[in-house]
Amino acid sequence: MSKKIAILGSSGGNLYTLGGKDPKSLLGETAQQIRAAGMEIGAIQFIAAEASMDFVKPTTKAHLWTWDGDSFGIVFSGTLEEVNHAAVEKDKKIAQLIENGEIDGLILASADPDGANKEAISAAIKTKIPTTGTGGTSMAKAQSKGLNVIAVSGTTGTTNRIRAVASISALSKHFGIKYRAAIGNAGEIDTSGSILSRISLRGILMASLPGFIAMALTLFISKIPGSPESVTKLFDVMIAALPVIVAAVASKQVSGMNEVAIVAGVVAGTLSVSGGLIGGIIGGIIAGALVQIFLMKCLQWRFPATTANIVAGGLAGLIGGLLVYFIIGPLALMAGNGIRELINMALDFSPILCGAVAGLLIWPAIIGGVYHAAILPIVMLEMEKTGNSFLGAIDMCGLVMVSAGITLANIIYPRTKDEKALAAPGFLINVVFGTFVEAAYPFMFSNKIVFGGALVSACLSGAVVGFFGVRGTAYVPSVLAPALSNNSAGFIVSMLVAAASAFVITVVANKIARAKDTKKDKEAAIG
Structure with a gap:
C-alpha cells in the first residue's frame, strides 16, 4: 500500500x-x-x-x-x-x-x-x-x-x-522507496530514462531561436545610416551572447531543474564563448547533466536545500564551462567553422545550382521532419557569424513565401468557399510573422499540382537566391526580412519569384479542379 x-x-x-x-x-x-x-x-x-x-x-x-x-x-x-x-x-x-x-x-x-x-x-x-x-x-x-x-x-x-x-x-x-525526481511541468510526471534521452538538439535550438532573431534585428539596427558607434557594436554584443543563450536553454532542458539549471547554464555559457555555438550547447548540456547529479547527491547526503542548490548550480556550471574553455572549445569552434566552410565551398562552385537544389529539397525536408534536426542547426551556425544565412534565405523564399503564395491563391481564387476561410489566417501569419508554412499543407496534400508547384517554386526561388548571393533569415515579418539580408534587392526579387510562382500554379490547379468538379456535377445531374 x-x-x-x-x-x-x-x-x-x-x-x-x-x-x-x-x-x-x-x-x-x-x-x-x-x-x-x-x-x-x-x-x-x-x-x-x-x-x-x-x-x-x-x-x-x-x-x-x-x-x-x-x-x-x-x-x-x-x-x-x-x-x-x-x-x-x-x-x-x-x-x-x-x-x-x-x-x-x-x-x-x-x-x-x-x-x-x-x-x-x-x-x-x-x-x-x-x-x-x-x-x-x-x-x-x-x-x-x-x-x-x-x-x-x-x-x-x-x-x-x-x-x-x-x-x-x-x-x-x-x-526505503526508490525515487527519481520528476522533471516535467507541474501536473506531469517525467522520470524517464537517462540524461542522454533528454538531450535534444532540436529542442535546444528551437527554444533559443528568439535569441538569434534578436541578433538579426541588432544587425538591422547597426546598419542604420548615421548610427553612433555604441549602436553599431550591438551586433557584436549579441554574437558574443549566443553561446550563453544556448547553454542556458540546454542546461534547463537536460536537468529539468528550472532556475538553478539556468544559472548553471549561464555560467557554463559564459566560459564557453570561445567555442562558439557548438561550444555553448556542449557546455550547457554538461552543466545540465551535472546539476541533476549534484543536486540529488547533495540531498541524499542530507545537505540543506539552499546548500544543495548553490553547490549544484555553481559547480555544475563551472565544471561544464571549464571543460569547454580548456578542452572542447577549440574543437567545437573548428567544427562550426568547418560546416560554414563547406557551405561556402558549395556556393563558390555553383551558387545557382546550390540554391536550386536547396530550394527543391526544403519542402521534403520539413515534411519529413529533417528540417529542424538538420537544416535549422546549420542556419543558426551560419547566423552565428554574420547574422544571416544562405539556408535562412532559402527558408524564407522556398517555404514561407511559397506558402504565402499558395494561401493567397486560395483566398483570391479558391476551389471552394471553405478553403478561402482556411487559407486567410495562414497567409497573414506567414506574411506578418515569417512562419507557419504548414498553412499550405491542406492544399498541397489534396492536389498534386499544388504540391508539385510548391517544389518548382521553391527550386526556382532558390536558384534566384543563389544568383544574387543572398543571405537572410526567416521567422521575421516578410516586409522586414530584406533589411536583415546582405542583399535587400536580391532578396526582394527572390521572395517575389517564390510567391508569384506558387500563386500562379495554385490558381491554375484550382481552375482545373473547379472544372472537374463542375463536370462531375453536370454528369450527376444528367444521370
Whole structure:
C-alpha cells in the first residue's frame, strides 16, 4: 500500500517571495514529486495570503487550499483572520487522519505549530510520523515539541521544485522507496530514462531561436545610416551572447531543474564563448547533466536545500564551462567553422545550382521532419557569424513565401468557399510573422499540382537566391526580412519569384479542379 503524505503550511514570509505567493505552483510541484515516488497525497491544508506573512494584517485577503481526494484547490476565501478560523477546522480533520494511521508523513511549508497547524502537528508528534519541510522558526518550534523531523530545508536561494525534491527525497529515503525526481511541468510526471534521452538538439535550438532573431534585428539596427558607434557594436554584443543563450536553454532542458539549471547554464555559457555555438550547447548540456547529479547527491547526503542548490548550480556550471574553455572549445569552434566552410565551398562552385537544389529539397525536408534536426542547426551556425544565412534565405523564399503564395491563391481564387476561410489566417501569419508554412499543407496534400508547384517554386526561388548571393533569415515579418539580408534587392526579387510562382500554379490547379468538379456535377445531374 502506497504511503500517504499530508502537506501543511502557508505562503510564509521569506517563502512568499520564493514561490509561496504562487500556491498552485508550490503545491503542484510537491504533488508531482509525491506521485513520482509512488506515494499519494493524503491531505492538504495551505493558507495563501496575498502578502508576505512578515507584513500581513488580520484584514489581509487570503485563501485556504485543500485536497478533495483527486485535486487541490481553493475552498474558502476571505480575510486572513477568517481563513485562519476555517483552517482550524481542517486542522482537526487532518489530526484525526494522522491518529487513525491514514497519514504516513508530513511536508511542512512555513507551518504554524501553535495556530492553524497545532492539532495536526500534535497528532504527528504522538504517532511519530516522519516530517520534512521549510521555515526555520516554525520547523524549530515543531521540532522542540518532539516532532520527528527527518530533514529541514532552507528557503533562501531555492525554488518550489528544489524544495519539493528535497522533501520527497528525504521521505523516500526514510521509507526505503526508490525515487527519481520528476522533471516535467507541474501536473506531469517525467522520470524517464537517462540524461542522454533528454538531450535534444532540436529542442535546444528551437527554444533559443528568439535569441538569434534578436541578433538579426541588432544587425538591422547597426546598419542604420548615421548610427553612433555604441549602436553599431550591438551586433557584436549579441554574437558574443549566443553561446550563453544556448547553454542556458540546454542546461534547463537536460536537468529539468528550472532556475538553478539556468544559472548553471549561464555560467557554463559564459566560459564557453570561445567555442562558439557548438561550444555553448556542449557546455550547457554538461552543466545540465551535472546539476541533476549534484543536486540529488547533495540531498541524499542530507545537505540543506539552499546548500544543495548553490553547490549544484555553481559547480555544475563551472565544471561544464571549464571543460569547454580548456578542452572542447577549440574543437567545437573548428567544427562550426568547418560546416560554414563547406557551405561556402558549395556556393563558390555553383551558387545557382546550390540554391536550386536547396530550394527543391526544403519542402521534403520539413515534411519529413529533417528540417529542424538538420537544416535549422546549420542556419543558426551560419547566423552565428554574420547574422544571416544562405539556408535562412532559402527558408524564407522556398517555404514561407511559397506558402504565402499558395494561401493567397486560395483566398483570391479558391476551389471552394471553405478553403478561402482556411487559407486567410495562414497567409497573414506567414506574411506578418515569417512562419507557419504548414498553412499550405491542406492544399498541397489534396492536389498534386499544388504540391508539385510548391517544389518548382521553391527550386526556382532558390536558384534566384543563389544568383544574387543572398543571405537572410526567416521567422521575421516578410516586409522586414530584406533589411536583415546582405542583399535587400536580391532578396526582394527572390521572395517575389517564390510567391508569384506558387500563386500562379495554385490558381491554375484550382481552375482545373473547379472544372472537374463542375463536370462531375453536370454528369450527376444528367444521370
